[in-house]
Structure formats: C-alpha cells, structure tokens
Amino acid sequence: MAENMEVSQSSPRGTKRKGDDSLPLPAPRRIKALAQDVVNKIAAGEIIVAPVHALKELIENAVDAGSTALEVLVKDGGLKLLQITDNGHGIDKEDLPILCERFTTSKLKAFEDLTSIGTYGFRGEALASISHIAHLRVTTRTKESSCAWEAHFADGKLTSPKPGQSAEPKPKAGRQGTVICVEDLFYNVPSRRRAFRSASEEYAKILDLVGRYAVHCVGVAFSCKKMNDNTGSSVTVPAGASVKDRIRQIHGGTAANELVALNVKDDRWGIKCDGWVSNANYSAKRTQMLLFINHRSVESPPIKKSVEQTYATFLPKGGHPFFYLSLEIEPQRVDVNVHPTKREVHFLNEDEIIAVICDEIRNSLSKVDTSRSFMTQSLLSNPKVAFATPMKPTSTIPATLATGDASDRSGSRAPQTVPKKRNESSLVRTDASARKITSMLQPQRSVEEMENDEDEMEYEFTEKEPIACRLTSIKDLRAEVRDAMHNELTDIISTHTFVGIVDEQKRIAAIQGGVKLFLVDYGMLCNEYFYQVGLTDFANYGTIRFNPPLPLNDLLKVAADQEKSNAGDAADEVDWDEVVEAVREQLIGKAALLREYFSMEITPEGELCSIPLLMKDYMPCMAKLPQFLLRLGPHVNWNEEQACFQTLLREIASFYVPECLPLPPSAQADDSGKGKGKVVEEDPEIAARRKKLLRAIEYVIFPACKARLVGTRGLLKGGVMEVANLKGLYRVFERC
Incomplete structure (x- = not known):
C-alpha cells in the first residue's frame, strides 16, 4: 500500500498548500429569529416533560393559593385528562386574560426577589407552558365574586371553546377556588406523546408525587384517583391527619410503626430540619426518600447517598431505610432557579449541612437501637x-x-x-x-479470596x-x-x-x-x-457487561468445534460454517428484542456486549457461553411470541445451572500395594x-x-x- 501512495515534493517543508479555488464555496446560512410559537413550544417541552411535571406545578400553585383541600382526577395517566380542584383564594376575573402569558406572576417583581423567594411557583411559566401543548380550561371564583368564571386558553391566549363563540370568560356556577383542567397533553407534540410507554406508569408517578405532598403539606387534604374508577389505587388523606398518620396512609403501617422523630437546628449554617426516619427494626429493599427543601419536593443524590451510608452500620446487608426530611435553609443561601422543572436546588455549604443531618440521624438511631425486636423460642423442657x-x-x-x-x-405483614x-x-x-455449629458461623474466607471476588464482581447500581x-x-x-x-x-x-x-x-x-x-x-x-x-x-x-465486547463469530465457532467433536462421524454431514453464519445473522437480526427484554446487547457488527444478570453474588460459568449462544439459533422458536419467550428463558436458565x-x-496406592498412597x-x-x-x-x-x-x-x-x-x-x- 505504501508503494502506491504518491508524495508531493513540489512544496518545501512548512509551506501551506492552497485550496482549490475552482470549487464553489457554499453560501453562509443567515441567522434568523425563531418564530414565537416555536420558542414557546421549546420552552414548554423543557418545563413540562411528563404529566407528573404539569401536576407538580398545579399542586404547588394550589397550595400557594391557600388551599386546604385538593382533588386530583386523572385519565390515561394524565395524557387524556389531568384535573386539579382546590378551595384556595381563586383568580380575579381581570387577571384571566394574562393568566397564561409567559412570565406573568404575582410572586416576583424584581430579579432580587429570587434571593428571598418563599413560595413554590414564581417564574410564571407553568400555565403558559401547559397552554402551548394541551387544551387548558380554568374555572375560578374568588371570595368577593358572585359567580365563577370559566376561560379557555390556547398558546397563552384566551380562546373560544367552540368556533364562532367569544373568547371572553363566561360566568357559571361554582364554589370558591379554582378548577384547572388539562386535556390532550402533548396533542401537538406527537414525538413526546409517543415516548410514554403506558398510562399505568404515568399514573404511578402521579400517585407518588401526590403522596409526597400529602405527607408534607400538613393541614391540607389530598385526593387522587382515576376517572370513572372507584376500585383502583388512589390516595386519600384528610386535612386533620398528622405527619405520622399521613405516612401510615401513604406508605403503610410497617414503615409508620418504626419511625423516629428528627429535629435539627444549626444557626451556623442557617438550617432547620424536621422529619421522621426509620429505626433499626425497619429494612426495605430500596431506599424511600421524601425530601423537601424550603417546602419544595426535590431530589438530592448526595443527601440520599450520605443517609444510606449512615444506615449501613445499623441495618443488615441489603437493607435500606425510609426517611422524610423537611429542610429549611435561609433563602439567600439557596438558588432555586437552576432546573427547568425545579426538581433540584443548589445551596451553600452542602457538605457541612449533610454532615450535621447525618450526625443527628446517627445519634437518634443509637438511642433507640436497644429497642430492636427479635422473635425468641423457649427451650424449657416442660412440654406444657x-x-x-x-x-x-x-x-x-x-x-x-x-x-x-x-x-x-x-412492607407486608409477617404470617401469624x-x-x-x-x-x-x-x-x-x-x-x-x-x-x-457451622450454621452459626459465616463461611470463612481469606483476604485473598475476598479480593478476588471483588475483582471479578464489580457492581454498578443504576436508578432504573x-x-x-x-x-x-x-x-x-x-x-x-x-x-x-x-x-x-x-x-x-x-x-x-x-x-x-x-x-x-x-x-x-x-x-x-x-x-x-x-x-x-x-x-x-x-x-x-x-x-x-x-x-x-x-x-x-441486571446486566453482565463484557469489556471489551466479545466477537460473536468467534464464540459460535468455539461452540461449533465442541459440537463437531461430540458428534463423531456424523459431524461431516453438517456444514458447521453455514450453521455459525446462520445463527450469527439470526442473533443480530433479533438484537432489538434481546436488548429490550433480556438485557442482551449485540451490536450490528456482531459483538456481544452484555448478557442478563439473574442473581447477585453468583456468576454463571462463562465456559458455557459459546454453547448457550449456539443453542439460541435452533432451540428457540422465534416465530411465536409465547413460545419464543418460553424457549429463550429455558435456554438462559440452562446456561445459569x-x-x-x-x-x-x-490418594492412589502403588502397584505393589506397599507403602502409603501417592497424593495427586x-x-x-x-x-x-x-x-x-x-x-x-x-x-x-x-x-x-x-x-x-x-x-x-x-x-x-x-x-x-x-x-x-x-x-x-x-x-x-x-x-x-
């Protein structure tokens, strides 16, 4: 190849070669301002990612309006209908025309107000964003008004409910408060709507969100249910319930019966933290964290990880806690405007504040650790x-x-x-x-064995x-x-x-x-x-990942050689190269199915990146991997769905045996029968x-x-x- 390369010696070393001036250059594209409709839809897509985000904004607005009762009605996971009814102050009729315009709010006047914000919503984007991607209807009545007013909105403006009718708000009967009805969410953003897998998943997220605010907002009644479904899962919390009773109704008695009150105050860092944390008797398969910072439901991986590490010395291996924390920080120390959906906030001295909270949790657990209960058995010889x-x-x-x-x-109860x-x-x-006596002892393992296990099995946990x-x-x-x-x-x-x-x-x-x-x-x-x-x-x-990925063709050839040696004389009757190629093409063609349902990732180039992990702390024999892959060709029924899943699961199970x-x-004795046996x-x-x-x-x-x-x-x-x-x-x- 090197002999065929032509090297130009015409230009001295270090001299730039000029481009071909005969080639036409493309005309530069001009910069233009996006249409306002496009701008609004982009902004709406950043703020309202899913139905649960729209509901979060509406719940926060309702609580800000002084509501003591909230009712949420959902249809098709919130994509078809999302309605929230409150008994708050209501909205003046004169404010309805600009209600859904961007950056209209009653909570901010200057940018400096962000440093002392004490409410949930403040940017005036929630209703505006919803009106650009859904059909929005608002019915509201103030205490001074003699009737309620109903208004329809589209693209941030008042619109008529039917063609030919006036867009002005219409009077109607109604109680004090506001009813916001969001219909056909993402109707004009089909790519976003298709991204949702099922209505039940979205409804589960909505129940989780309502449950979080139902625990935190003491004095406010919450209700959430599906439309025309009185038998399904729902949330109902009365206004007079205490925090502990709310946790009992939302998360069950198993968690509520094992809670310890937490109260932290530190003037140095300007924080106050109240909450309830589980004691050493409670242990779940995953951590349940309800975190509110300045009364806003947020996620905080550093806080979650630190609390889990604190509990690690109190809970058995694999056990996780439940904790609800309401953290109040001086507003000037918190930046609430760092995330479009307000899911996260940043605050000063994060590490120090987390350390103070974890120390208090550790002290609380140490005080009640003696209350851990165990089931005992009598060993008296009296048969009575x-x-x-x-x-x-x-x-x-x-x-x-x-x-x-x-x-x-x-959380299920133990059998009686x-x-x-x-x-x-x-x-x-x-x-x-x-x-x-061996059943009371842990299996003895040397330091070298434990280090080898750590090298072989490195687990990476995801939030999937x-x-x-x-x-x-x-x-x-x-x-x-x-x-x-x-x-x-x-x-x-x-x-x-x-x-x-x-x-x-x-x-x-x-x-x-x-x-x-x-x-x-x-x-x-x-x-x-x-x-x-x-x-x-x-x-x-889970997944067992191969780094680097394994060539599928090489693995199948190893399996084919094994089959050929086991088949004996009959091996010559089969074209094993053709078998290898057919199975390889079959697996690459079914890569999407294998990746989605069985955690098997196969690249279009024919490289195996991962296989399913069915059990922690147990690794299947990788010597069986080539045979397992080869059997996926002839021994799996790829033509019928149920038969495909059944045969494929059977092959995976056989691989894991x-x-x-x-x-x-x-020890073997000498041929002469004399002397001691020889140890092999x-x-x-x-x-x-x-x-x-x-x-x-x-x-x-x-x-x-x-x-x-x-x-x-x-x-x-x-x-x-x-x-x-x-x-x-x-x-x-x-x-x-």
Missing part, C-alpha cells in the same frame, strides 16, 4: 410450655408469580404463628438445641425504575407455573435446611424438610429456579473454581430457592427423592 418457630405459610405462591409484579413487598405443643416424634434437627410487564404471553407462562405448583414440595423447599453436597458429578444435594431427609437434583432445581426468576423479573434483569467439574483426584494434586484453577462453586450453591443458590422457588410437579420426576422419615424410623424402633 408452648413455643413458636417462625415458619412460612404453607401452600403459598411467591408474590411475584401471584400478581406478575416485581415490586417491593418488604399458632403456638402448639412440643411433639417428641416431630422433633426436627433445626431446633436451636440441635443446630449444627422497574417496568411493569403487561404482555399476555408472559402472564400466561406465569399462570402455567402456578397451575403446576405442588403445595407439599413448595412447603418443603421454603422451610428446608441445607445438609450438604452428596455427589458433585450427578449434582445431588441433601436437604432436610421437617422430619424428612431428601436428595435433590440441584441441576433440575436451579433450572426451574432461574426459569421462574426469568418470568418474574422479565424485562427487569452450575457447571459440572471433574472429580478431584484421590488437583489443578489449582479447578480447585478454586470448585471451592467457589460449592460456596455459591450452599450460601447463595439454595437460600434463594428457599425464598422464592415454586415447587412444581415436574421436579417430582427425578428432581426430589425422600430417603429418610423420622416418624417412620420411630415406628421401626418401636417394634424392636
């Missing part, structure tokens, strides 16, 4: 003394399969246990007096919200699992005690359920467990893999199966076998 062992209810289905929703159920007499023939090994699955095919597959449920087997798995691995080659483990001992094919058990995880967490998996390692070498050392890499795998099976996989696996009738066919029954043994000994 009743005892209760915490047991899971029998014949139950995990909530995720029962409802098809992967939401947090940490009924005291019963101690039956000698029903004693189980899991009594506290007969426990294995869970997606509710509405696909009928997935619901039907979940229903099939429920229909195949075996009640007794499910109860055994949910209350079992792990005994140990019996045979690594055949993947058999021993577990104890009640007074019975079972042998379990943990290969089958894991296959069913990961299939059910795939169903319950559908489209909400623990690998079968070769047997460890044992096992390969260090395989030994490390074996140790890690056995630890994962006992401390990760079986506890996970115990927590959420539905025992199906299919597992009875070779998956679980009873080998001992304590009651049966009693009968045998009685005969002797």
Whole structure:
C-alpha cells in the first residue's frame, strides 16, 4: 500500500498548500429569529416533560393559593385528562386574560426577589407552558365574586371553546377556588406523546408525587384517583391527619410503626430540619426518600447517598431505610432557579449541612437501637410450655408469580404463628438445641479470596425504575407455573435446611424438610429456579457487561468445534460454517428484542456486549457461553411470541445451572500395594473454581430457592427423592 501512495515534493517543508479555488464555496446560512410559537413550544417541552411535571406545578400553585383541600382526577395517566380542584383564594376575573402569558406572576417583581423567594411557583411559566401543548380550561371564583368564571386558553391566549363563540370568560356556577383542567397533553407534540410507554406508569408517578405532598403539606387534604374508577389505587388523606398518620396512609403501617422523630437546628449554617426516619427494626429493599427543601419536593443524590451510608452500620446487608426530611435553609443561601422543572436546588455549604443531618440521624438511631425486636423460642423442657418457630405459610405462591409484579413487598405483614405443643416424634434437627455449629458461623474466607471476588464482581447500581410487564404471553407462562405448583414440595423447599453436597458429578444435594431427609437434583432445581426468576423479573434483569465486547463469530465457532467433536462421524454431514453464519445473522437480526427484554446487547457488527444478570453474588460459568449462544439459533422458536419467550428463558436458565467439574483426584496406592498412597494434586484453577462453586450453591443458590422457588410437579420426576422419615424410623424402633 505504501508503494502506491504518491508524495508531493513540489512544496518545501512548512509551506501551506492552497485550496482549490475552482470549487464553489457554499453560501453562509443567515441567522434568523425563531418564530414565537416555536420558542414557546421549546420552552414548554423543557418545563413540562411528563404529566407528573404539569401536576407538580398545579399542586404547588394550589397550595400557594391557600388551599386546604385538593382533588386530583386523572385519565390515561394524565395524557387524556389531568384535573386539579382546590378551595384556595381563586383568580380575579381581570387577571384571566394574562393568566397564561409567559412570565406573568404575582410572586416576583424584581430579579432580587429570587434571593428571598418563599413560595413554590414564581417564574410564571407553568400555565403558559401547559397552554402551548394541551387544551387548558380554568374555572375560578374568588371570595368577593358572585359567580365563577370559566376561560379557555390556547398558546397563552384566551380562546373560544367552540368556533364562532367569544373568547371572553363566561360566568357559571361554582364554589370558591379554582378548577384547572388539562386535556390532550402533548396533542401537538406527537414525538413526546409517543415516548410514554403506558398510562399505568404515568399514573404511578402521579400517585407518588401526590403522596409526597400529602405527607408534607400538613393541614391540607389530598385526593387522587382515576376517572370513572372507584376500585383502583388512589390516595386519600384528610386535612386533620398528622405527619405520622399521613405516612401510615401513604406508605403503610410497617414503615409508620418504626419511625423516629428528627429535629435539627444549626444557626451556623442557617438550617432547620424536621422529619421522621426509620429505626433499626425497619429494612426495605430500596431506599424511600421524601425530601423537601424550603417546602419544595426535590431530589438530592448526595443527601440520599450520605443517609444510606449512615444506615449501613445499623441495618443488615441489603437493607435500606425510609426517611422524610423537611429542610429549611435561609433563602439567600439557596438558588432555586437552576432546573427547568425545579426538581433540584443548589445551596451553600452542602457538605457541612449533610454532615450535621447525618450526625443527628446517627445519634437518634443509637438511642433507640436497644429497642430492636427479635422473635425468641423457649427451650424449657416442660412440654406444657408452648413455643413458636417462625415458619412460612404453607401452600403459598411467591408474590411475584401471584400478581406478575416485581415490586417491593418488604412492607407486608409477617404470617401469624399458632403456638402448639412440643411433639417428641416431630422433633426436627433445626431446633436451636440441635443446630449444627457451622450454621452459626459465616463461611470463612481469606483476604485473598475476598479480593478476588471483588475483582471479578464489580457492581454498578443504576436508578432504573422497574417496568411493569403487561404482555399476555408472559402472564400466561406465569399462570402455567402456578397451575403446576405442588403445595407439599413448595412447603418443603421454603422451610428446608441445607445438609450438604452428596455427589458433585450427578449434582445431588441433601436437604432436610421437617422430619424428612431428601436428595435433590440441584441441576433440575436451579433450572426451574432461574426459569421462574426469568418470568418474574422479565424485562427487569441486571446486566453482565463484557469489556471489551466479545466477537460473536468467534464464540459460535468455539461452540461449533465442541459440537463437531461430540458428534463423531456424523459431524461431516453438517456444514458447521453455514450453521455459525446462520445463527450469527439470526442473533443480530433479533438484537432489538434481546436488548429490550433480556438485557442482551449485540451490536450490528456482531459483538456481544452484555448478557442478563439473574442473581447477585453468583456468576454463571462463562465456559458455557459459546454453547448457550449456539443453542439460541435452533432451540428457540422465534416465530411465536409465547413460545419464543418460553424457549429463550429455558435456554438462559440452562446456561445459569452450575457447571459440572471433574472429580478431584484421590490418594492412589502403588502397584505393589506397599507403602502409603501417592497424593495427586488437583489443578489449582479447578480447585478454586470448585471451592467457589460449592460456596455459591450452599450460601447463595439454595437460600434463594428457599425464598422464592415454586415447587412444581415436574421436579417430582427425578428432581426430589425422600430417603429418610423420622416418624417412620420411630415406628421401626418401636417394634424392636
């Protein structure tokens, strides 16, 4: 290639070469001012990103108007209808013509007023923005007015409700206050409207927002519900409810019963903070933060992260707190005008203020830490003394399969246990007096092992919200699992005690359920467990990322070579290069489906960037990855939706089943039979893999199966076998 390159020597070194003057230059484009309509729509798109942002502005305006009761009515997640009714001061009829013009407000007069702002809304953009992207109707009445006035707005101006009618406000009957009705939101911005996935997601965001203000705005009644739906989820809070009662109604009694009052005041930093935080008895799967700064609902990642770190020493691993904080900072220290939707604010001395709050939370938790409650069991020998062992209810289905929703159920009540007499023939090994001492100890791990685990598994947590699955095919597959449920087997798995691995080659483990001992094919058990995880967490998996990405073609060739060696003489009958190319094209063609529902990212160039993560602290065997990818071609039904999801989830579950390692070498005697056996050392890499795998099976996989696996009738066919029954043994000994 270098020989074909032509190098010009005509110009001395360092001399600029002139451009070709014969080529015409494009004419410079002139700068023009955008049309006012375009400007207004751009501004509206920045302020009203979703229905929940429009509602936030309307709620804040209503509270600013002195309202003591707010009613919110929603249809189609707020896209079809968003109506808020309040009993505030109302709007004067004379102010209606400029109500929806940009930057019209009763709360600011000069720019300097921003340094002492004490209200929610202040820029005069909310109603103006809404009027540019929706049909807006306002009905209002002041205390002095003899009637209410109704006005329609479009593009910031008064408009007539019907062609040919006057645009002037019309009198009508109505109570004091204001009713703002927003219809057909984003009707003239189709790209924004198409971006919303479902009405239920938007309604859930609206309920969350109303719940936040319902907790904070003491003395104000809140109501939020869907239009023409009296049975669905809604929010109803009376005006006289206290903050703790409001938390109980919005977030449940589990959180409200474990709250500690928080009061902080620091004159040095000019702050005052009141709130309620959960104590050490409460623990959820995710942090619930209600944060208000100068009575404005905001997000603050630094505050959230610092509070979580404070709770880390008080809660068990994986536990998260609930906290509501109302932080008041001197207005001159806060910049409220940094975000179009006012979702964030900036304030001076942020680190110092957060440290003061976290110190007070730590002190409050330390004072009440002694109140942590535990369930105890009597060990008295008197048979008349009743005892209760915490047991899971029998014949139950995990909530995720029962409802098809992967939401947090940490707030559900614990099952009631009924005291019963101690039956000698029903004693189980899991009594506290007969426990294995190893069950009380954490698995011993060296510093080197922990460092290796940290190197291999580095987790990055995202703020991705869970997606509710509405696909009928997935619901039907979940229903099939429920229909195949075996009640007794499910109860055994949910209350079992792990005994140990019996045979690594055949993947058999021993577990104890009640007074019975079972042998379990943990290969089958894991296959069913990961299939059910795939169903319950559908489209909400984590990701295992490859850096750098792996070439799909190379992986498929490795799998093809394995198949060729296993096929023997029949291998020559198949064109394996054609198989590899066909599977590669198939996977690239289905990349969008795999990325959206299964967290598998495949680039158009054929590089594998990620695969789904189904379980934390457990990594599937990457040696099985080539075979897994090759099987996605012929073993997945890509033509029918339900069959596609089912076969694909089965392949993923099979990929996640623990690998079968070769047997460890044992001591061997000499050929002569004399002397001691010769010890054959096992390969260090395989030994490390074996140790890690056995630890994962006992401390990760079986506890996970115990927590959420539905025992199906299919597992009875070779998956679980009873080998001992304590009651049966009693009968045998009685005969002797």
